[in-house]
Amino acid sequence: MRSFKAGDAFLNTFLYAGLALFGAMTLYPFLNLFAISFNDPLDTLKGGIYLLPRVWSMDNYGIIFSNDRLLGAFTLSIVRTVTGTALGILCTAMFAYALSLREFVFRNLFNGVLVLTLYVNGGLIPTYLLIKNIHLMNNFLVYLLPLLVNAFFIIIMRSYFESLPSGLTESAKMDGAGHFQTLFRILLPISLPVVATITLFVAVMHWNSWFDNYLYASRANHLSLLQYELMKILMSAMNQSAGSQAHVGESTVSVVTPQAIRAAMTIVVTVPILVVYPFLQKYFIQGMTVGAIKE
Amino acid sequence: MRLKKGLAGIVLLSLIGFAAAGCAGNKGNEGEASSSSSQSPTQSQESGSASSEAPTEKTIYTMGVEESKLIWGGSITKKLTEKTGVELKYDAVLGDLFQKWDIWLAASDYPDIIRLDNEHLQKYIDAGAVIPLDELIDQYGPNIKAKWGDSLNLLKHDDGHIYSLYSVNATKEAPANAKAGFVVQYDVLKEAGFPTIKTLDQLYDVVKAYAAKHPKIDGKDTIAFGAAMNSWTINVFFNNAGISAAGRPDHGNFVVEDSGDVHWNPVSNYTKDYYKFMNKLFNENLLDKEAFSMGEQELKAKMAQGRVLAAYAPSWFSNPPEASLRAAELLDRQYAHIPVYFNESVSDHSNAMTIANGGTHEWAITANAKNPEKIIKFFDYLFSDEGQILTQWGIEGVHYELKDGKRTQTAEWVKQKLADPDAIFKEGFRSEYTGQVTNWFSIGDGAKLADGDFATPITQESVRSEYDEKTLEVLDKYGISTWADLLPPVEKVPAYLWQLPPPSDSKFKVVDQKLDDLRRKTTSQIIMAKDDAEFEKLFAAFVASAKDIGLDMYEESFTKIWKDYLAEYNATLSK
Numbered sequence: 001m002r003s004f005k006a007g008d009a010f011l012n013t014f015l016y017a018g019l020a021l022f023g024a025m026t027l028y029p030f031l032n033l034f035a036i037s038f039n040d041p042l043d044t045l046k047g048g049i050y051l052l053p054r055v056w057s058m059d060n061y062g063i064i065f066s067n068d069r070l071l072g073a074f075t076l077s078i079v080r081t082v083t084g085t086a087l088g089i090l091c092t093a094m095f096a097y098a099l100s101l102r103e104f105v106f107r108n109l110f111n112g113v114l115v116l117t118l119y120v121n122g123g124l125i126p127t128y129l130l131i132k133n134i135h136l137m138n139n140f141l142v143y144l145l146p147l148l149v150n151a152f153f154i155i156i157m158r159s160y161f162e163s164l165p166s167g168l169t170e171s172a173k174m175d176g177a178g179h180f181q182t183l184f185r186i187l188l189p190i191s192l193p194v195v196a197t198i199t200l201f202v203a204v205m206h207w208n209s210w211f212d213n214y215l216y217a218s219r220a221n222h223l224s225l226l227q228y229e230l231m232k233i234l235m236s237a238m239n240q241s242a243g244s245q246a247h248v249g250e251s252t253v254s255v256v257t258p259q260a261i262r263a264a265m266t267i268v269v270t271v272p273i274l275v276v277y278p279f280l281q282k283y284f285i286q287g288m289t290v291g292a293i294k295e
Numbered sequence: 296m297r298l299k300k301g302l303a304g305i306v307l308l309s310l311i312g313f314a315a316a317g318c319a320g321n322k323g324n325e326g327e328a329s330s331s332s333s334q335s336p337t338q339s340q341e342s343g344s345a346s347s348e349a350p351t352e353k354t355i356y357t358m359g360v361e362e363s364k365l366i367w368g369g370s371i372t373k374k375l376t377e378k379t380g381v382e383l384k385y386d387a388v389l390g391d392l393f394q395k396w397d398i399w400l401a402a403s404d405y406p407d408i409i410r411l412d413n414e415h416l417q418k419y420i421d422a423g424a425v426i427p428l429d430e431l432i433d434q435y436g437p438n439i440k441a442k443w444g445d446s447l448n449l450l451k452h453d454d455g456h457i458y459s460l461y462s463v464n465a466t467k468e469a470p471a472n473a474k475a476g477f478v479v480q481y482d483v484l485k486e487a488g489f490p491t492i493k494t495l496d497q498l499y500d501v502v503k504a505y506a507a508k509h510p511k512i513d514g515k516d517t518i519a520f521g522a523a524m525n526s527w528t529i530n531v532f533f534n535n536a537g538i539s540a541a542g543r544p545d546h547g548n549f550v551v552e553d554s555g556d557v558h559w560n561p562v563s564n565y566t567k568d569y570y571k572f573m574n575k576l577f578n579e580n581l582l583d584k585e586a587f588s589m590g591e592q593e594l595k596a597k598m599a600q601g602r603v604l605a606a607y608a609p610s611w612f613s614n615p616p617e618a619s620l621r622a623a624e625l626l627d628r629q630y631a632h633i634p635v636y637f638n639e640s641v642s643d644h645s646n647a648m649t650i651a652n653g654g655t656h657e658w659a660i661t662a663n664a665k666n667p668e669k670i671i672k673f674f675d676y677l678f679s680d681e682g683q684i685l686t687q688w689g690i691e692g693v694h695y696e697l698k699d700g701k702r703t704q705t706a707e708w709v710k711q712k713l714a715d716p717d718a719i720f721k722e723g724f725r726s727e728y729t730g731q732v733t734n735w736f737s738i739g740d741g742a743k744l745a746d747g748d749f750a751t752p753i754t755q756e757s758v759r760s761e762y763d764e765k766t767l768e769v770l771d772k773y774g775i776s777t778w779a780d781l782l783p784p785v786e787k788v789p790a791y792l793w794q795l796p797p798p799s800d801s802k803f804k805v806v807d808q809k810l811d812d813l814r815r816k817t818t819s820q821i822i823m824a825k826d827d828a829e830f831e832k833l834f835a836a837f838v839a840s841a842k843d844i845g846l847d848m849y850e851e852s853f854t855k856i857w858k859d860y861l862a863e864y865n866a867t868l869s870k
Contacts, residue, residue, distance in 0.1 A: 042622040045615055047596030124394070125401040132402055214390050215398070219357075231389050232363040257615065259592075 030270075033263040037061070041260035060264035063233065069221065070229055077207065077226035078272070080143050084206040089199055091148045096157035097183045114151045131216050138220035143212060147205065153198045160194040161187055196283035200276065207273045230265045237261045354669055355382045357406035359399070360727040363387035364720040370690055371723030378682075381673040383408070385727075400424055407664035410727045411459070412655045420458055425659040427456035431671040438679040442738060446650050448867045459657035460674055462731040463738055464648045465750070469782035470740030471758040473646075474610040476539040478630035481769050483604050485627070489772040495540060495572045498635050499581075502604045506581060512602040519581035521603035522573070524818070525590035532586075532594075533818055534560055536607035537569030540637050544647035544786070547793035549853060555861060557792065557853040559846060561814045562838045568637050573822045574830055587819040601628035626765035632778040643783040650787055652730025654794055677736045680744045686735035687751040689722065695752070704752050709760070741785075789864045798852045806845045813840055 031051055036044055037060050039053035048054070064070065098104055099111060122130065136142040164187065172182045188195065210227035217223040238258045353376060365385045366372075376382045386406050388395045396415045399405040400422055411419060419425045429451075432439050440447060442463055450457040479492065483505045492498050506519040522532040534548055538560060543550060550558045550565065560566055576582040583603070585593070591612075597603050598616035601623075606613075613630055620628050634643060658674070660667050676682045684702070688695045694708045712718050719725055726734040733740060733751050740753035758777050759767070770776060797803070817837045824830035 040622075042599075042619040045595060045619040046599040047593065125398055128398050129402055132404065211390075214388075214395075218388065218395075219386050228389065232387070235389055236362065236364050 033266050036260055036263035037267050039260065041257045044260045045257055060260045061268075063237075063261060064230070064264055064268060067229060067233060069224060070226070072222070073224045073226045073229040076223070080140075080225065081203055081206040084144050084147060085199055085203045087144060088148055088150070088153075088202045088206075089195060092150065092153050092157055092198060092202075093183065093188060093195070095149055096154045096161055097179070097187065099154065099158045100161035114154060117151045128215060136216065138217050138223060140223060142216045143206075143209075143223075143225075146212070147202075147209075150202075153201065157191070157194055157198060160191055164190065192283045196280045200280055203276055204273060207269075227269065230269060234258065234261055234265060352380050353382055354380060354666065355384050356408055356664060356670060357386050358383045358408040358410075358727065359395075359406045360385050360387050360410060361392055362725065362727060363389060364717060365725060365727065366720060367723070369721050369723030370693065371685060373723070374685055374690065375673075375676070375682075375723070378685075379669075379673040379676050381669060403663070405661045405663060407661060408658060408670060409661055410656060410658050413653065413657060416459055416657055416659060417452075419659065419661070420452065420454075423662060425458050425661050426664075426667060427458060428460070428660065428671065429455075429457045431668060432457060432675075435668055435671045436675045436678075438675045438682070442678045442736075443651075446868065449651055449653070449864075451867060459653075459659040460729075460736070461651060461653050461657045462729040462736045463651045464731070464785075464787075465738035465742035466648065466740065466785055468741055468784055469646055469779045470753050471755045471777050471779050472610075472740065472753050473782055474632035474778040475634035475781055476536070476607050476609050476645075477605070477633050477635040478608045478613055479605045479633060480601075480603075480628055480630060481765060482627040484631055484769065484772075489769070491773075492633050492635060494638055495569075495635055498605060499572070499575065503579060503581060505604055513600065515600065515602055518583045518597060518603045519605065520573075520576050521583050521594055521597060521606035521608075522586040523589040523591060523594040524587050524815075528589075528591055528594070529815060529818070531609070531612065532607055533569075533573075534566065535609075537563075537565040539607065539645055540569055540572075540635060540641070541565040542634075542636055542641045542643035542645050542783075544645055544788055544791070546791055549792050551792060551857060555854065555858050557850055557857050559810065559841070559850055561810075561818075562841050562846065565637075567834055570818070570821050570834065571830065574824055577822050578825070582822070587822075601625045621763060626763055629763075629766060631769055631773075632781070634781055634783075644786055646783050646785050647788045647791075648785050649790055649794075654730070656728045656730040658727070658729065674736070680746070682735075683737065683744060683750050686724070686726070687733060687737055689724065694722070700748075702748050702752075703754075704757055709757075789861060792853065792857060795856055795860055798856065803849070803852060806849050809844045810841060810846065810849065813837070813844065 032049070035049050035051055035053045038056060038058070039049050040055035040057040041059055043055040043057075099107060099114075101107070104110075121127075131137060131142060131146075136145065168186060168190075169182055172186045177185065208227065210225060210231060213223070213225045213228040365387065367376075367383050367385065372383075393415065396405075396409075396411060397418075399409075400415075400419060403424070405419075405424060409419075409425070411425075416425065439460065442465070443450070446463065450459070452458055477498065479498065479501065483501055484490070484492075486505055486508070487501045490497065490501065492501065502519040506517050509517055511517060522536075524533060530548060535545060538545060538550070543565065546557075548560050550560050550563050552558065573582055583589070583597070594603075594606075595612070595616050598606070598608070598613065599619035601620055608630070610632065613632075617629050620626070634645075636643070660670050664670060677686060688702050688704075689708065691697070693705070695702045695704050697703075715721075724734070728734065729736050731737045731739055733753075738744075738750050740751045742750045744750050755776050758779075762770070770778075775781065797807075814837075817833065817840075821830060821833045821837060824833055
């Protein structure tokens with residue numbers, strides 16, 4: 001390693017300090033929520049919770065996890081995220097591959113239609129009617145099918161495929177590989193960076209999604225997702241604190257503070273999806289360096 | 296090799312995915328199948344003669360609700376099914392209710408019974424999605440008619456039909472858990488020897504004396520008088536407070552004269568007098584220094600810390616901080632809820648109530664409902680005295696018992712309620728809101744049924760049983776049994792001005808925004824005036840600039856709205 005000059009050292013200190021400060025700024029709100037989520041809800045009302053809880057309490061989590069539907073909803077959310085992401089990537093890759101082939105006849109037509117959907121959509125009520133008429137209401141498939149392909153992701157992946165040297169697919173073809181083999185054995189393995197990126201997008205989208213639950217599956221309790229169940233808890237906490245109208249008005253137990261519940265909930269929904277990041281991080285770096293062909 | 300494994304993994308995953316999706320999909324279909332089979336009794340009933348059906352035959356109706364904790368299956372809801380043969384299957388909407396109502400309407404996908412606000416109800420009426428109820432009520436609704444009495448016409452829409460039902464207010468006195476708007480800490484009253492406080496001057500004297508003696512509470516600066524101004528809180532602490540001190544009903548930012556003329560309250564004499572009071576507090580350093588920048592959370596936090604001696608804080612605002620104080624065992628820092636006026640001669644008309652609670656929570660029957668007679672009979676049962684007792688008091692021997700001929704909640708039930716805040720949902724004491732603090736078309740806390748006993752469990756005894764010992768002691772010193780004793784009797788108003796839709800033209804909106812900006816900008820300056828002369832000058836300047844913006848036209852448009860409403864209201868009532 002080369003020796004540092006004084007100027008470099010100064011610049012580095014400055015940069016690292018700046019970055020550390022920026023990191024702290026983005027981390028702080030999260031730490032604050034973490035502290036509030038573990039603080040006694042009635043004590044939280046007094047304000048002044050910063051980095052650490054003042055009065056340790058598991059009450060907030062107790063309220064959330066006392067909901068017996070939550071475990072089922074949590075499992076279903078994971079099933080949805082995993083299957084939805086796997087299927088989504090599969091379909092996106094196949095669609096993108098077809099579009100990247102020069103010999104594909106309807107290439108321009110499909111590209112045009114795809115781009116069109118980026119600008120125009122059916123609108124809420126027509127979409128609702130569509131889903132209703134193809135009998136996807138209150139059906140698990142309503143979580144998966146509409147999100148299978150996404151124009152934006154397909155375009156990203158298509159561009160990536162197109163940027164790869166054409167000799168790659170040609171040589172595969174010469175060696176007798178069919179389209180599926182070319183896609184799965186040759187293209188996808190060297191496209192891991194883009195696959196990882198899209199996986200992340202799709203997974204987060206599936207995990208955070210609650211609107212389709214609200215819209216299409218609100219009448220089927222067994223199809224409730226985690227986000228939807230948590231939303232229920234939050235809403236009723238807010239209703240209760242707004243009115244304090246219960247017959248139990250004066251007692252301390254009935255007071256639920258939405259602020260504390262919201263903090264605990266944020267932690268509950270953030271942690272599982274956060275787990276995905278480190279696994280994908282690897283591919284962001286590795287993917288770029290995979291040598292594929294020598295010309 | 297590793298890549299190959301990875302690929303195999305992906306394929307495997309997607310296979311599992313398909314399998315899981317298939318299974319779950321089947322489950323969904325099963326769910327649909329079972330729900331459609333559960334509706335078949337309805338159909339079979341329809342084919343049979345409707346009149347001879349036994350009430351025990353169960354029909355399941357879907358109902359669109361906002362509260363997701365509602366469940367059918369508690370002892371009370373079971374009893375309702377037993378009595379009326381109706382079971383509700385709740386379809387809870389989370390998130391944007393209005394959007395969902397619109398989608399349901401567009402797709403004709405609405406549940407059998409639906410709760411709407413009046414704006415959406417009109418949309419449903421226009422689309423023919425809800426059915427008129429007047430003939431049904433005529434035939435099957437003797438109790439609905441009895442409870443509504445002369446006011447039944449209020450339910451009628453412009454076309455003369457009734458489409459929705461909501462609760463009436465039969466209360467004549469303040470409910471036992473009602474509280475006045477101004478609050479003073481117990482400890483402040485104790486040091487002053489529990490004086491009678493009726494005027495702002497008296498309030499000023501006690502907090503001043505206490506703050507001088509105790510400059511710090513728990514290591515932090517004492518705040519003699521609290522207030523907040525950020526966002527909507529300006530309306531509560533700088534507007535409603537003055538209206539309350541004048542003993543006027545709460546029409547939002549407006550004062551409605553007996554003549555029907557509407558005035559913008561921030562320029563009224565009530566506001567001026569109240570600002571004068573705050574000006575005095577400010578110059579004596581008794582008003583919270585941060586009052587002009589704080590919001591809801593900050594003020595609640597300070598109250599929960601026990602260092603705000605007095606404030607204008609209606610119970611919906613002061614309840615959470617007081618609960619926090621009780622939890623921290625700072626019982627002395629809790630608040631006495633006292634009506635305080637500008638002077639001794641103010642007569643209090645602030646305890647106003649409308650005849651009924653229409654507007655936001657109206658129950659309607661949709662065109663999808665089969666056999667609507669059954670639903671009306673169910674509603675009618677809820678309006679009957681028997682239904683009121685069942686839904687508000689519960690089941691005799693379980694939730695309440697008769698003591699000296701009076702209904703009293705049983706000790707076990709009170710204990711159960713305290714231990715589990717959701718118990719009222721599990722038992723079935725809650726329904727979708729009907730506009731009343733209590734549910735199920737209740738006639739209101741403090742109202743009485745035909746047997747002369749209270750309609751709901753909010754009675755003096757029950758409210759007192761939930762007070763802590765300190766509160767009972769303070770109440771004793773004042774010779775009252777609940778804070779509600781200090782309130783005037785209920786007065787009926789045709790409506791609150793804030794319930795009526797405001798003018799919608801763009802010119803109005805501009806003036807409205809400008810007036811709000813002006814008020815936010817000048818209020819703090821006026822209250823921080825150094826002496827009376829400056830105060831008068833600033834307030835006069837504020838009124839003058841409001842006039843320049845277009846105050847007269849603004850007030851006129853509200854006066855017109857109010858007078859139009861009154862004319863229609865009186866015409867409907869006398870129809």
